[in-house]
Amino acid sequence: MGQVSVPLRGILKLAAVAFVLLCPSYSRASEVSLHGFLQGNFSLNTASENPNGEEFKWAEERLQLKMEAVNESSLLFLKTDFFYDHVDDDTRVELREGYLDLVYDNWDLRFGRQIITWGLGDLVFVNDLFPKDYEAFYSGRPLEYMKKGVDGVKAGLYPSFASFDVVLVPSFTPDTFPRGDRFRSSQDLRGDDPAVTFENTEVAVRAYRSIGERDVALYYYRGFYGMPSVSSAGRLFYPELSVYGASVEGRAMGGILGLEAGYYDSGQDRAGDDPSVPNSSTRFLVAYKRQLMEDFTLGLQYFLEHMHDYSAYERTLPAGFPKADRLYQLATLRLTRFLMHQNLKLSLFAFYSPSADDYMLNPEVKYKFTDNVWAAVGGIIFGGEADGQFGRLDRNDNAYLQIRYEF
Amino acid sequence: MIRTLLAALFFILIFAGGAHALGGAEVAAKSQEAFFYQGGDLKARVVMKLITKRGKERVREMTMLRKNFKDKEQKYFIYFFRPADVRDMAFMVHKYTGRDDDRWLYVPAIKMVRRIAAEDKASSFVGSDFTYEDVSGRDLEDDTHELIKEDVLNGRDCYVVKSTPKAGDMDYSQKLSWVDKENFLPLKDEYYDRGGELYRVFLADEIKDVKGFPTAVKRTMKNLKSGHRTEVTFKEVDYNVGIKDSLFSERYLKQPPKKWVR
Numbered sequence: 001m002g003q004v005s006v007p008l009r010g011i012l013k014l015a016a017v018a019f020v021l022l023c024p025s026y027s028r029a030s031e032v033s034l035h036g037f038l039q040g041n042f043s044l045n046t047a048s049e050n051p052n053g054e055e056f057k058w059a060e061e062r063l064q065l066k067m068e069a070v071n072e073s074s075l076l077f078l079k080t081d082f083f084y085d086h087v088d089d090d091t092r093v094e095l096r097e098g099y100l101d102l103v104y105d106n107w108d109l110r111f112g113r114q115i116i117t118w119g120l121g122d123l124v125f126v127n128d129l130f131p132k133d134y135e136a137f138y139s140g141r142p143l144e145y146m147k148k149g150v151d152g153v154k155a156g157l158y159p160s161f162a163s164f165d166v167v168l169v170p171s172f173t174p175d176t177f178p179r180g181d182r183f184r185s186s187q188d189l190r191g192d193d194p195a196v197t198f199e200n201t202e203v204a205v206r207a208y209r210s211i212g213e214r215d216v217a218l219y220y221y222r223g224f225y226g227m228p229s230v231s232s233a234g235r236l237f238y239p240e241l242s243v244y245g246a247s248v249e250g251r252a253m254g255g256i257l258g259l260e261a262g263y264y265d266s267g268q269d270r271a272g273d274d275p276s277v278p279n280s281s282t283r284f285l286v287a288y289k290r291q292l293m294e295d296f297t298l299g300l301q302y303f304l305e306h307m308h309d310y311s312a313y314e315r316t317l318p319a320g321f322p323k324a325d326r327l328y329q330l331a332t333l334r335l336t337r338f339l340m341h342q343n344l345k346l347s348l349f350a351f352y353s354p355s356a357d358d359y360m361l362n363p364e365v366k367y368k369f370t371d372n373v374w375a376a377v378g379g380i381i382f383g384g385e386a387d388g389q390f391g392r393l394d395r396n397d398n399a400y401l402q403i404r405y406e407f
Numbered sequence: 408m409i410r411t412l413l414a415a416l417f418f419i420l421i422f423a424g425g426a427h428a429l430g431g432a433e434v435a436a437k438s439q440e441a442f443f444y445q446g447g448d449l450k451a452r453v454v455m456k457l458i459t460k461r462g463k464e465r466v467r468e469m470t471m472l473r474k475n476f477k478d479k480e481q482k483y484f485i486y487f488f489r490p491a492d493v494r495d496m497a498f499m500v501h502k503y504t505g506r507d508d509d510r511w512l513y514v515p516a517i518k519m520v521r522r523i524a525a526e527d528k529a530s531s532f533v534g535s536d537f538t539y540e541d542v543s544g545r546d547l548e549d550d551t552h553e554l555i556k557e558d559v560l561n562g563r564d565c566y567v568v569k570s571t572p573k574a575g576d577m578d579y580s581q582k583l584s585w586v587d588k589e590n591f592l593p594l595k596d597e598y599y600d601r602g603g604e605l606y607r608v609f610l611a612d613e614i615k616d617v618k619g620f621p622t623a624v625k626r627t628m629k630n631l632k633s634g635h636r637t638e639v640t641f642k643e644v645d646y647n648v649g650i651k652d653s654l655f656s657e658r659y660l661k662q663p664p665k666k667w668v669r
Contacts, residue, residue, distance in 0.1 A: 031665070035491065037491075072665075075662075103662065108658075108662070115517065115518045116518060117517045117518050117519040118519070120521075142516075143517070144516035144517055146517075147518075156658060158653075158656075163656070163658060208657070213501075213509060215522070249522060250509075251507055251509065255524045256522045256523075256524045258522075289524040291526050291530065294529040294530055294531065295530070297524055338534070341465075341531070341534040341535070341635065342531065342533065342534030343534065368492070370465075371465050371466060371489065371491065371492075372490065372491055372492075374492060406490075406491035406492050407491055
């Protein structure tokens with residue numbers, strides 16, 4: 001058994017703080033509940049072994065405990081995972097979420113580690129700049145593991161004319177990319193985190209309301225790209241980023257149509273001539289979903305990323321580097337079919353990039369054996385041009401099994 | 408004297424005629440009102456048992472909150488307790504008449520509220536034998552309603568109404584409803600498929616008076632073809648509990664007030 005690593009200290013610290021803060025009030029009038037699951041998750045390579053020689057991209061047993069204590073105006077929530085990782089032969093504890101909510105009539109506050117998701121996309125993100133775990137997705141883990149928590153505070157403000165979420169994150173959490181020892185043609189993309197300072201605090205705001213029968217939202221983000229860049233000195237760092245965006249969604253064409261756009265302002269490369277920092281860009285998403293027949297739905301998305309100052313980019317791109325397109329395009333398809341009183345679910349998710357000419361497919365079959373036990377088997381299949389984000393991972397196809405007992 | 412008698416006879420004829428003139432459409436409208444619109448709002452703890460032909464059970468447990476708005480619009484808020492994999496999931500419907508409803512679902516695992524694209528007419532509600540329409544009602548205008556006879560069901564006098572969908576996109580070609588003459592609750596619905604064969608039966612198994620509103624607290628929908636059935640029990644029901652408009656919002660989908668979903 002390996003060592004119990006750093007997150008545990010965080011949990012203990014948080015638990016201690018929570019205990020001190022909450023004990024007096026919670027011991028009086030609170031309802032405590034405990035839920036969670038036991039899970040096995042195994043993902044076997046089907047194209048080639050890992051660079052580290054292992055056959056599995058992922059192999060673990062996991063226990064998740066969700067503890068919630070509620071009283072009239074506050075809530076304490078801890079979601080902690082304990083798992084044994086067979087690939088690295090390591091036992092770990094991970095605090096997935098741990099927060100305290102204070103709830104008032106027209107506002108609320110959430111302190112601590114929390115998962116935040118917004119925007120309209122299905123696995124395509126424009127204005128959701130909260131950290132993601134792409135390795136989890138590419139390794140055949142349950143979808144919820146694609147979202148990582150942030151350590152910060154979120155305020156919800158609910159005046160009558162609109163609702164607002166204001167998020168402050170003092171310590172940056174980057175995206176997680178496939179590890180070099182488990183994924184071929186991948187390297188550990190882990191940069192130096194920005195220093196924890198007042199100026200580096202990430203700010204994310206969403207204002208939303210309905211107009212007529214449509215849901216409308218405005219977004220703002222100030223922080224850093226989730227993917228590191230390589231500086232001229234060879235250092236991996238997270239460039240500054242501000243994003244201004246909007247979305248609208250409602251019924252249309254017999255289904256639900258959504259439009260989302262975001263302007264990515266790359267503060268450290270406004271002229272677009274620094275090859276180590278991404279240029280500014282404008283990103284668009286059109287999303288449509290509808291029911292084709294009973295228990296059968298279709299989802300289609302088209303994503304566009306238009307790079308600004310493209311000529312400056314072309315001019316300064318070092319020789320030998322693969323050149324990105326001025327207009328990156330990505331289409332997605334999701335088909336979901338329920339059978340047997342929704343106990344059997346067949347689904348297919350496909351990414352295809354017309355500009356990069358590469359793709360990723362994720363077919364899955366999920367069955368609920370009882371109200372408490374389900375299992376899913378599926379595949380992650382990459383292909384296409386070798387310099388695309390999916391084509392590059394061509395030799396990392398895997399077949400996975402997820403089995404869970406929930407309580 | 409004769410004039411008085413004639414006048415009396417005239418009124419008797421008018422009233423008797425009037426009583427008989429209660430047409431299929433009126434009975435259907437009153438029945439819809441009694442079954443889906445009673446009270447200004449409703450709060451219920453609902454247990455749904457999905458039972459296969461062989462007797463294997465799955466259980467869904469939820470709190471359902473409903474509020475009436477003008478023009479027969481309604482809002483529904485449904486919070487799930489069971490099964491474990493949908494615990495904390497919450498579901499919201501803005502129901503309109505004459506056009507498709509808006510629906511949102513909160514997925515707790517990723518803390519996200521998203522609109523869902525499911526049509527009322529032919530979608531099973533959480534895998535049960537009930538469709539969304541069975542749960543929240545069907546537009547009266549979508550069918551023609553005909554009063555075909557009067558009948559006695561379990562000792563209750565009933566109107567029997569035949570409802571025929573105007574559009575041809577439904578699973579059923581017609582529905583026969585036994586509507587209680589006194590309280591207008593549907594006591595039994597029979598659904599006939601396109602071939603004219605009976606394939607689905609709804610029964611109101613137990614009616615209870617809640618704050619003066621007769622309420623079907625036990626209901627069953629049985630699919631005769633598959634042998635699968637769904638039994639619904641309204642464990643706690645209350646009307647006019649003072650649900651605020653603001654409850655039907657993304658904020659509360661994500662954080663349902665314990666007062667309401669307990």
